[in-house]
Amino acid sequence: MSVRTQLDRIVHLLESRQPLPELRPDKVWNAALDEEITALDSLPGASSTAMIALKAGLHLCNDSLDRSHSYSQEIEDDAAGCYWHGLMHRMEGDYSNSKYWFYQAGSHPAMHSIGPKAAEWISRGIDGIAAAHQDRMIELLREMQHQHVWNSGLLTDAIELQESGRAAESTRGVLQYLQRHELIELLAYSRTAANG
Structure with a gap:
């Protein structure tokens, strides 16, 4: 192979x-x-x-x-x-x-592809989450929603908030999706770079 x-x-x-x-x-x-x-x-x-x-x-x-x-x-x-x-x-x-x-x-090149896709995904689901929760997590998600270039620190803040128990458990899946998306996009960049 x-x-x-x-x-x-x-x-x-x-x-x-x-x-x-x-x-x-x-x-x-x-x-x-x-x-x-x-x-x-x-x-x-x-x-x-x-x-x-x-x-x-x-x-x-x-x-x-x-x-x-x-x-x-x-x-x-x-x-x-x-x-x-x-x-x-x-x-x-x-x-x-x-x-x-x-x-x-x-400002890593992968951040330019992560931001718009993540913002689009958040836009599709933020209203349902926001209706149930009015807290710091929604503020972070809304900030991520309006990024043109991905800011990994915002997702880090949201994950820290989630893992501290200060956020509703219903947002965990959103954060898992966003982290996976970030990993997969950076993997795609790294794979292209390795392909020369």
């Missing part, structure tokens, strides 16, 4: 995961897949930095926080590496560290 075919299969499995991944996973989703990601050969022509970022993303989409962290730490001078690093810290619950790494990533 070619590396591209193997990668296609891995990405398909990760993108079609059901149910949605937890905001703060406590174990690897698929241990066999995690080993397969680690053993994945480099794509022909891919830079080592691009492959490391891709593996950091694949592991994170598989809820393998420790392995993702190891890869992202290897490329802390790369915007994608910083972005993956920030996402990993958010998923482990280290929110201030997460925001530090988002700041280091800067």
